[in-house]
Amino acid sequence: MTQDVLASFPAIEIKKDESLSHYTNTKTGGPADYVAFPKSISETKQLIEYANRHELPLTVIGNASNLIVKDGGIRGLTLILTRMSQIHASETEVVAEAGAALIATTKAACHASLTGLEFAAGIPGSVGGAVFMNAGAYGGEMSEVIEEVTVLTREGQLKTLSNADLDFGYRHSTVQDYDDTVVTATFKLKPGKQPAIQARMDELNTLRASKQPLEWPSCGSVFKRPTGYFTGKLIHDAGLQGHQIGGAQVSKKHAGFIINIDHATATDYMDMIHYVQKVVYEKFGVHLETEVRIIGEDA
Numbered sequence: 001m002t003q004d005v006l007a008s009f010p011a012i013e014i015k016k017d018e019s020l021s022h023y024t025n026t027k028t029g030g031p032a033d034y035v036a037f038p039k040s041i042s043e044t045k046q047l048i049e050y051a052n053r054h055e056l057p058l059t060v061i062g063n064a065s066n067l068i069v070k071d072g073g074i075r076g077l078t079l080i081l082t083r084m085s086q087i088h089a090s091e092t093e094v095v096a097e098a099g100a101a102l103i104a105t106t107k108a109a110c111h112a113s114l115t116g117l118e119f120a121a122g123i124p125g126s127v128g129g130a131v132f133m134n135a136g137a138y139g140g141e142m143s144e145v146i147e148e149v150t151v152l153t154r155e156g157q158l159k160t161l162s163n164a165d166l167d168f169g170y171r172h173s174t175v176q177d178y179d180d181t182v183v184t185a186t187f188k189l190k191p192g193k194q195p196a197i198q199a200r201m202d203e204l205n206t207l208r209a210s211k212q213p214l215e216w217p218s219c220g221s222v223f224k225r226p227t228g229y230f231t232g233k234l235i236h237d238a239g240l241q242g243h244q245i246g247g248a249q250v251s252k253k254h255a256g257f258i259i260n261i262d263h264a265t266a267t268d269y270m271d272m273i274h275y276v277q278k279v280v281y282e283k284f285g286v287h288l289e290t291e292v293r294i295i296g297e298d299a
C-alpha cells in the first residue's frame, strides 16, 4: 500500500514509519506504518473507507493523553484527528469536532457564557477521546453534558448517537465496544455568568496543578478507581511512590501517575504497570484495572 496510500491522498499529510512518541503524552511508543492527519470529516471518511476497502488495520487517536503505544508500534493506518478541530458555540450548546482539544472547548463555552463544562477545564484530551472515555473530573463527566455525537462507521457511514445510545458508565461509552470513529460532539449547556465560569475553571486548574505532576510527561491516572478504594492511597500504602523502572517512575506527587522522568520506553511503562498491579494485589488483594488504553505491538 506504500505508494497507494500516499498517492491516493495528496492533500492529506501522511507520514510513513513515524514514531508515535512524537504525539503521545508519555513521549513513548513505537512507529506507525502510516499516520494520517485529516483536517475534516470528509477527509476522515475517505481514509476510513480506504482502510476498509484495502482491509487495512485502522487505529484512531485523539490527543494521545490516555494512551500507551507499545514499542513495536501500530500496523496499518493510524489517524490522528487533532487537526479536525472546529468549535462552534450557540445559545445553549457547543458543537465541537472530535479533534478539538477539550480544554479549547471549555474555553469556547466560557467565552459564550455557557456553564456546565467547567469540570473539564484541565483535561488534556480531545473531544473524541473524552467521549470514548467518558472523561470526568471534580464531580462532572461527559455523560452529563453530551447531547449527541456523530460517528463514522468502519464502512464510512455517518451515524448520530444520542446520549442514551452511548450508554455511558465509569470511564466507558459504547464507542469502546464498536469500531466507530467519533467525528463531532454536541454539548448541551446552560446560560451562565462568564466571570463565575472562568473563576471555577481557574480554581480547578490551580487545584489540578497542585496535585498532579503536570511538569512531567504522563498519561494521567493509569488505573481505574476500584470500588471501595482509592487507587492513589493503595499505591502509596504499598510503598511504591518514587519506584522507578527504566525511565518510568511512580510519581512522588500523585501515586496514580507514572511519569517519564528519563527517556522511558513503552516497555518501561508496561513493566511498571504490571509491577504496581502485582505489589498492590499481594499487599491488599485488590486488582488495579488500567484506565489508560494500551495499543500496538510489542517490540
Ligand SMILES: Cc1cc2nc3c(=O)[nH]c(=O)nc-3n(C[C@H](O)[C@H](O)[C@H](O)COP(=O)(O)OP(=O)(O)OC[C@H]3O[C@@H](n4cnc5c(N)ncnc54)[C@H](O)[C@@H]3O)c2cc1C
Pocket: 025, 059, 060, 061, 062, 063, 064, 065, 066, 067, 081, 098, 099, 122, 123, 124, 125, 126, 127, 128, 129, 130, 131, 132, 133, 134, 135, 136, 137, 175, 180, 181, 182, 183, 212, 214, 218, 219, 220, 221, 293
Ligand atoms: C496530565 C493528565 C491529566 C488527566 N486528567 C484526566 C481527568 O481529570 N479526567 C479524565 O477522565 N481523564 C484525564 N486524563 C486522561 C485523558 O486526558 C482523557 O482520558 C481524555 O479523554 C483522552 O482523550 P485523548 O484525545 O487524549 O484520547 P487518546 O489518548 O488519543 O485515546 C484514548 C482512546 O480513545 C480512542 N479515541 C480517541 N479519539 C477517538 C475518536 N475520535 N473516535 C473513536 N475513538 C477515539 C483511542 O482509540 C483510544 O482508545 C488525563 C491525562 C493526563 C496526561
